[in-house]
Amino acid sequence: MKKIKKYWNRLIKCLTGNIFGLNAKEGTIVAGLITVFTFCLHLIFLIGDYHFFMRIKNSADFNAEQRKKYTETVFFCVVSQIVVCSGITAVFGLFVSIWKEIYWGVGAYIIWLFLYEVAHISILFLSLQESSAFRKHGYIMAWCGLILRIFMEVLWLVFFIRYTIELYKISKSAEDQSRHMRPQPPKLKFAIVEEMAM
Secondary structure, X not given: OHHHHHHHHHHHHHHHOOEOOEOHHHHHHHHHHHHHHHHHHHHHHHHHHHHHHHHHHOOOOOOHHHHHHHHHHHHHHHHHHHHHHHHHHHHHHHHHHHXXXXXXXXXXXXXXXXXXXXXXXXXXXXXXXXXXXXXXXXXXXXXXXXXXXXXXXXXXXXXHHHHHHHHHHHHHHHHHHHHHXXXXXXXXXXXXXXXXXX
16 A cells, blocks of 8 residues: 555656656657657658559559559558648647647647547558558558557656646636736716806
């Protein structure tokens, strides 16, 4: 029981204090930059696979059935490129939310990150599971990259959640202050009336 309490206290300290010397905002910015970097690397690999499979598919040595197999892998590469490009767009949306201090923008990025990984796993699992055209070492690299990226995103998720909570508290306190301020009635200005002589 003492060990559980000890780990629980460490977790609370981790969520409330600085992690690796970074506060919530700094950690969110660093996480966004590293995520853009990993998305760009992923996109480079996908474009390389796409060109490789297009060269093979368009060569004259294959019959129609073999070309169909390679068409599936080309489809995987194209859909994955679209998903990764949407990821880069989402990270820039995250940076705008940090700049404008919009808590629901950072929260939406957390939800989007989960949906992105689900989409990528389903694309990888459904498209390439039966494909004999996709190289075995490429398949293994894709799964290893996915697992490592998920571990990295779980680490950064702590910063995203903390920063979302901070922004939410700031916006709520600003709303409460604006509600409690009583509107001042307009001051009446009395003008000096001068009598006109006739």
